[in-house]
Amino acid sequence: xxxxxxEQLDAARPFVLYRKPDTAALFGIFQADDSVHSGxxxxxxxxxxxxxxxxxxxxxxxxxxxxxxxxxxxxERLKAVKVSGQKTFTExxxxxxxxxxxxxxxxxxxxxxxxxxxxxxxxxxSKQHPLAKFPALLDMYPEAFCYLWYHPHIGTWMGATxxxxxxxxxxxxxxxxxxxxxxFRTGSLPEWTDKEKExxxxxxxxxxxxxxxxxxxxxxxxxxxxxxxxxxxxxNILRAKAGLYQLQTIVSALxxxxxxxxxxxxxxxxxxKNNESYDRQFYTGYLGExxxxxxSGCSLFxxxxxxxxxxxxxxxxxxxxxxxxxxxxxxxxxxxxxxxTMMLVLHNSE
Numbered sequence: 001x002x003x004x005x006x007e008q009l010d011a012a013r014p015f016v017l018y019r020k021p022d023t024a025a026l027f028g029i030f031q032a033d034d035s036v037h038s039g040x041x042x043x044x045x046x047x048x049x050x051x052x053x054x055x056x057x058x059x060x061x062x063x064x065x066x067x068x069x070x071x072x073x074x075x076e077r078l079k080a081v082k083v084s085g086q087k088t089f090t091e092x093x094x095x096x097x098x099x100x101x102x103x104x105x106x107x108x109x110x111x112x113x114x115x116x117x118x119x120x121x122x123x124x125x126s127k128q129h130p131l132a133k134f135p136a137l138l139d140m141y142p143e144a145f146c147y148l149w150y151h152p153h154i155g156t157w158m159g160a161t162x163x164x165x166x167x168x169x170x171x172x173x174x175x176x177x178x179x180x181x182x183x184f185r186t187g188s189l190p191e192w193t194d195k196e197k198e199x200x201x202x203x204x205x206x207x208x209x210x211x212x213x214x215x216x217x218x219x220x221x222x223x224x225x226x227x228x229x230x231x232x233x234x235x236n237i238l239r240a241k242a243g244l245y246q247l248q249t250i251v252s253a254l255x256x257x258x259x260x261x262x263x264x265x266x267x268x269x270x271x272x273k274n275n276e277s278y279d280r281q282f283y284t285g286y287l288g289e290x291x292x293x294x295x296s297g298c299s300l301f302x303x304x305x306x307x308x309x310x311x312x313x314x315x316x317x318x319x320x321x322x323x324x325x326x327x328x329x330x331x332x333x334x335x336x337x338x339x340x341t342m343m344l345v346l347h348n349s350e
Contacts (some may be wrong), residue, residue, distance in 0.1 A: 001028050001069045002131055009131065009150060014061050016047045018147040018288075019071050019138060020299065021162075026071040026138070032064040034152050042248040045291040048300070049149055049157075052256060052280040053273075059154060063292065072135040093120065094332055100275060101328040107271065108324050115202055116262035116271050118331070119319025121278065122339060124346055130158040130309050137345045140229050145301040147287065157282055159306030160345075162228035163259065165286045166251055168297035173215055173240045173250065177204040178226075178302075179259050179321055180234040183337045190225055190232040195325030200234040202323070203258045206265075207238055210253045215240035228305070230341040247298060251286075259321070260284035260302060281308070283317040305342060316342050 001017060005028060008015040014031040029047045039048045039060035050058035097120050107113045134148045141160035148158045167174040180196035200223065211218050221237040242250065261284070262268025272280075288300040308315045318338035320331050 001026055001067060002072060002134070004028060004030070004067060005148070005150075006131060009129075012152040014151040016049075016061055016147060016149045017134065018047075018145065021143050021145055024070055025068050028065075028067040029061055029063050030065040030067070031062045036151070036153055037062060039290065042251060042290060042298070047149075047288070048290045048298075049282060049287045050255070050285040051282050052260070052284040054252075054255065058285075059151065060290070061149075061151070066292075071138045093122065096120070096277075097332055097335065098328040101322055101326065101331050103275060104271070104322045105324070105326060105328070108322070113267055113271060114263040115199065115258060115321055115323045116268045117258075117260050117284075117319050117321050118272070119276065119280065119283065119317060120335065121283075121315045121317045124314040124316060124343070125312060126314055126346060127312050130156055130307075133345055134158065140341070140344060141305075143226075144228060144305070145288070149287070156309040157303075157306060158309065159303060160229070161301045161304040161306070162226065162233065163302040163304055165254060165257070165288075165300040165302050167299050168242065168247060168250070170297065171241050171243070173211070173242050175207060175211070175238050175254060177207050177236040177238065177257075177259065178233050179203045180232075181320060181334050181337065182232045184227055184230050184232055192225075192234060193325070195323055196234065198325065199321045199323050200236070202263055204236045204238075206258045206263060207254065211238060211240050214242075214245045214250045214253045216243045217241045228341075230344075231337055247296070251298075251300065255286055256284065257302070260304070260319070262321070280317070282306070283308075284319070305338065307342060307346075314346060318342075 005015055008030050017028050019026050037060040039058040046063045047061040048058050104116050130148050137160055138146050144160040144162050146160045150156045163178045164176045179200040182190040218240040223236050225232050226235045285303045286300045287303055290298050316339055318335045320334040
């Protein structure tokens with residue numbers, strides 16, 4: 001599969017490789033030409049890749065060829081790497097983010113926001129293409145949706161996201177509320193703070209309200225702790241029936257969720273655009289299968305734990321939810337924990 005992707009890359013034709021959570025099969029979708037196709041109404045068939053900014057159209061890779069095989073294995077043991085030890089880490093970036101969190105907390109205390117998700121990126125120089133890094137990413141994240149996406153006119157992205165946006169099979173719908181972050185420590189389970197529980201409740205309540213408006217027979221599973229490589233999260237699964245609602249209507253009701261944006265969603269989105277000082281592009285957008293197989297439906301994931309490859313460098317993206325109980329210093333440490341898990345991928349290629 002990797003060799004087939006290399007041929008597609010050399011020919012400058014779009015492709016995506018991906019593996020679904022807790023499975024072994026690696027899928028490849030290969031487009032026959034280099035056209036840019038829009039998935040604006042989510043009625044087409046293929047692989048959808050949507051940006052964070054809902055005013056911009058998603059990109060659709062046509063399924064001109066579809067292959068699958070077992071995921072490639074990684075023979076070498078993963079090495080521990082810390083962001084703080086890299087040249088990409090700067091005190092200035094840390095202070096900018098801490099100051100931004102302070103601005104957000106002021107807006108929260110004034111009642112303008114209840115929550116906002118703030119992010120930033122770091123640059124890691126590398127001459128190795130993501131095709132060489134992808135096996136390590138698959139090995140590190142068996143429980144995540146892992147992908148490598150390429151389009152010659154748009155760019156190259158790779159990631160491993162733990163967050164489902166929407167699974168639709170026939171009339172059945174499933175989504176998840178995923179929030180709160182703690183580092184994984186061998187032999188111990190996370191002890192969640194009131195701040196983290198509050199953040200999770202915000203996301204769950206919002207998704208319940210949104211699904212009520214576009215579905216039927218809504219049910220919410222109990223809150224559980226789930227591990228995503230080097231970090232823990234809180235999670236609730238929500239299940240419902242689509243009824244007569246179209247897929248585009250349902251997706252539009254969910255994206256962006258408060259887990260990647262904030263509350264109120266519109267106010268938080270404006271705050272992010274006005275204050276983050278960089279373009280998230282496809283980070284915190286969504287991606288996945290669209291209308292493949294016998295039934296119309298989708299398997300869409302929020303684009304977290306991702307990186308962009310361009311001009312012999314990787315841009316690693318990470319963020320965290322800011323609420324009234326947030327500590328600016330702790331929010332920075334959370335971002336570093338997320339970068340650390342991705343940094344392992346870059347330093348453990350075959």
